[in-house]
Amino acid sequence: MSDDSLIIYEEEIKQIEAILTRLLKGAEAKCALLVDKDGHMITRQGFTQSLDTTALGALLAGSFASTKEIARLVGEPEFSVLFHQGKKDHIHMSIVGERSILVVIFDDRTTIGMVRLYAKEASLELTKVFQEIQNNSKGGAGISDDFSEEAQDKLDDIFQD
Amino acid sequence: MVSINYSAREVCCKIVYYGPGLSGKTTNLQYVHSKVPNNTRGDLISLATEADRTLYFDFLPINIGTINGFTAKFQLYTVPGQVYYNATRKLVLRGVDGIVFVADSQPEKMDENIESITNLEENLKEYGYDINNIPVVLQFNKRDLPGVLPVEELNARLNKCNWPTFEASASIGNGVFDTLKKIIKIVLDKAKSSSAPKIRSAPAASGPTPPPDVQAMSPEKSELVREPALPPSATGEVRSSTGKIIVTEAAYRPYPGSEKEAQREKKISSVALASSKDDELAAASLEKNVIAHDNKTEESPIRMHTPQMAPSLKRRGEGKKRGFFKRLFGIK
Numbered sequence: 001m002s003d004d005s006l007i008i009y010e011e012e013i014k015q016i017e018a019i020l021t022r023l024l025k026g027a028e029a030k031c032a033l034l035v036d037k038d039g040h041m042i043t044r045q046g047f048t049q050s051l052d053t054t055a056l057g058a059l060l061a062g063s064f065a066s067t068k069e070i071a072r073l074v075g076e077p078e079f080s081v082l083f084h085q086g087k088k089d090h091i092h093m094s095i096v097g098e099r100s101i102l103v104v105i106f107d108d109r110t111t112i113g114m115v116r117l118y119a120k121e122a123s124l125e126l127t128k129v130f131q132e133i134q135n136n137s138k139g140g141a142g143i144s145d146d147f148s149e150e151a152q153d154k155l156d157d158i159f160q161d
Numbered sequence: 162m163v164s165i166n167y168s169a170r171e172v173c174c175k176i177v178y179y180g181p182g183l184s185g186k187t188t189n190l191q192y193v194h195s196k197v198p199n200n201t202r203g204d205l206i207s208l209a210t211e212a213d214r215t216l217y218f219d220f221l222p223i224n225i226g227t228i229n230g231f232t233a234k235f236q237l238y239t240v241p242g243q244v245y246y247n248a249t250r251k252l253v254l255r256g257v258d259g260i261v262f263v264a265d266s267q268p269e270k271m272d273e274n275i276e277s278i279t280n281l282e283e284n285l286k287e288y289g290y291d292i293n294n295i296p297v298v299l300q301f302n303k304r305d306l307p308g309v310l311p312v313e314e315l316n317a318r319l320n321k322c323n324w325p326t327f328e329a330s331a332s333i334g335n336g337v338f339d340t341l342k343k344i345i346k347i348v349l350d351k352a353k354s355s356s357a358p359k360i361r362s363a364p365a366a367s368g369p370t371p372p373p374d375v376q377a378m379s380p381e382k383s384e385l386v387r388e389p390a391l392p393p394s395a396t397g398e399v400r401s402s403t404g405k406i407i408v409t410e411a412a413y414r415p416y417p418g419s420e421k422e423a424q425r426e427k428k429i430s431s432v433a434l435a436s437s438k439d440d441e442l443a444a445a446s447l448e449k450n451v452i453a454h455d456n457k458t459e460e461s462p463i464r465m466h467t468p469q470m471a472p473s474l475k476r477r478g479e480g481k482k483r484g485f486f487k488r489l490f491g492i493k
Contacts (some may be wrong), residue, residue, distance in 0.1 A: 013168035038256025039220075040164045040173045041235060049207035053220045054203050058236065062208070062217060065252040141167065143172055143231070148349035150228045155345060157223055158201050159193075 012133050013043055019125045020045040029106035030089070034126070035060050036100050046105075057105075064093060064101050083112065094119050097127040103158035162257055163352040170227075174348050175256055176341075179281050180263035181273035182214070182242030185302040188331040189263060190221045190237055193341060198332065201225060215241040218253045224310045235345060242277070251284045259296040259348040261340055264319055266301050266309035274319055282392070294349035297324045300340045305330040 008016075020032040026045050031046030033053060039061035064082065071079045082093040092104045092115045093120050103117050104124055164173040178186040194205040200232065208217035219239040222233060231385045240250040282292045301315050316326055327341050335415055392421065402492030 007165045007167070009167045013166070036256075038164070038175055040166075040175075040256075042166065043169070052203065054234075054236075055206050055220065058220045058222075058238075059206065062252065065255060066217070066249065069252065071250055083284055131243055139211065142351050143163070144229050144347065145353060147172070147231070147233075147348060151225060151233055151349055152342065152346055154225045154228065155234070155342050159194065159342060160199055161334055161338060 007136075008042065008133055009136070012129055012136075015129050016043055016126060017045055019122050019129070023104065023118045023122040024117075026121075027104065027106065027115045028110040029104045029115055031105050033057065033124075034096070034100055035103060037061055037064065039100075042100065045144055051105075060091075060093060060101060064095075066135075080114070092116065092119055094123050096123045097130040100126070100130060102126065105121040165231075169232075170230055171232045171238065172352075174258040174345070174352075175236045175238065176259045176261065176344055176348065177253055177257045178239040178261045178263055179250075179254075180240075180242055180302075181265060181270060181277040182244070184242060184263045184265040184270070184274075184277075185329075186239040186242060186261075186263045187215055187219050189241055189261070189300075189302075189329075189337050189340070190219050190332055192334045192337045193223070194221055196338075197223065214243065215239055216246070217241065217249050218389065244280075246278070247280065247284070250280075251287065254284050254288060254290075257290070257295070258352075259287075259344045261298050261300055261344050262314060262319075262324075263300045263302050263329075265322070266303045266315060267306060267423070268308065268310050271310065271315075271318065273454065274315075278319060278321070293322050294343060296351055297322065298340055298344040298347065299324045299326040300329045300336065301326060301334075302329045302331050304328045304335070305333060317418075328356055336386040413493065 001104050016034060020034065020043070023029070023032055029046065031044060031048045033044045033048065033056065034042040036042055036056040041057040044053055054138040058136065067082055071077065078095065080095045082091075082094075084091040089105055089107050090112065092106065094102050096102045100133070102119055104119055106115050166173070169360075178189055180186050187209075190205060194202060203222035203224075206220040207213075207215065208219070211446075218241070221237040223235045223237065225235070226232065238253050239414070240253045242250075243362075259279070262278065264277075285295065299316075299320055301312060303309060312326070312328060321441060326346070327336045327340045327343065329340060338442055379436050446489050
């Protein structure tokens with residue numbers, strides 16, 4: 001279970017955020033989120049204050065997972081890009097490396113072509129960063145010894161019938 | 162797989178409620194949602210059918226606050242229990258850290274319980290997990306109903322791996338929190354035991370001091386991040402780094418579209434995209450950009466890479482048009 005732990009350090013998050021910021025500037029999108037396939041939000045850039053990014057991450061990952069099953073049923077290993085078109089806002093999702101999803105939310109101030117172009121470029125860069133994360137995390141890391149005990153104390157306070 | 166984000170100071174665990182249809186998985190989540198304080202939980206999201214049967218999953222995020230400088234977050238999921246939803250049920254298990262198996266205590270549901278546990282084992286195996294190694298808590302639900310099977314019998318038939326068990330009546334809340342607390346404890350203990358021991362000695366816990374593993378790695382990391390004005394102590398560096406990240410997010414540039422250069426870039430790129438064969442061009446420009454990024458300086462990444470793409474695309478696009486009109490009107 002610990003073999004595939006995702007542990008991201010300060011330096012890598014900064015790299016990722018720089019890539020997302022470049023993507024936003026280039027594509028003129030509203031915001032960009034990086035979600036792992038398990039539904040955890042890794043990081044986000046742009047105008048995300050009004051969004052429930054936790055729920056969004058879980059739903060987007062779910063959406064991608066179900067699409068992957070659909071792909072498998074029609075004989076494809078995976079659909080690497082997903083696009084949802086709305087009245088005002090649209091969502092472009094693309095796969096990054098083995099385990100992450102790059103989500104770009106944009107409106108009519110830009111075009112799907114621009115978003116696609118820059119997202120593709122960002123995906124390539126992010127894949128490299130994730131490769132580094134993967135390599136770095138092999139040393140093993142985890143939570144501190146007393147984390148579990150303190151969590152239990154907090155849970156006793158919160159979970160009251 | 163516990164996800165640890167050192168930058169956002171988050172530890173995130175995924176807990177899945179598994180079990181046969183109508184055993185009370187969603188009810189467990191609904192009870193948790195109704196009882197925990199608003200500032201601790203997010204919205205309960207249910208992807209359900211018209212008849213309120215779970216179609217894909219229910220999702221409830223819980224944030225129990227900061228421990229040792231890290232925010233502990235738990236994501237509770239349920240699966241659709243009905244047999245024919247196995248494809249979606251399996252998807253929810255991806256990246257799971259702990260499982261609560263909700264068994265129905267009624268005698269006529271025993272076969273479904275056994276079938277569901279077998280199905281859980283198979284689905285876990287497909288992700289490379291072993292049911293013997295993954296944290297599982299068994300919940301015998303619906304204990305308030307008349308004629309339910311005795312706990313000993315349920316335990317004998319369902320508890321394959323000596324998992325902790327709890328009696329529960331999810332509809333009135335009995336045993337719901339006990340189950341959840343137990344699974345969280347096992348998940349966190351497991352995450353702890355799988356960690357490297359040396360860099361994780363207990364910190365002098367005071368306020369937002371980050372845990373020692375962060376302190377251990379921070380000096381070299383902060384050098385890379387370039388924060389020369391930081392105080393010499395490792396702790397200070399980390400705190401400062403965190404502050405910087407928050408600032409980065411808050412002080413995000415104004416909404417795009419106002420900068421002239423950005424508009425110019427868009428225009429040029431749009432022309433390029435419109436002038437057919439865009440895939441070839443895009444691929445070519447992407448290759449160039451990747452090379453450009455490798456050599457980029459930190460100050461202005463955008464300015465470094467866009468002109469790389471723009472002139473070549475512009476030349477090619479315009480060249481074609483000029484040639485076309487020249488031929489059309491016979492201009493030499």
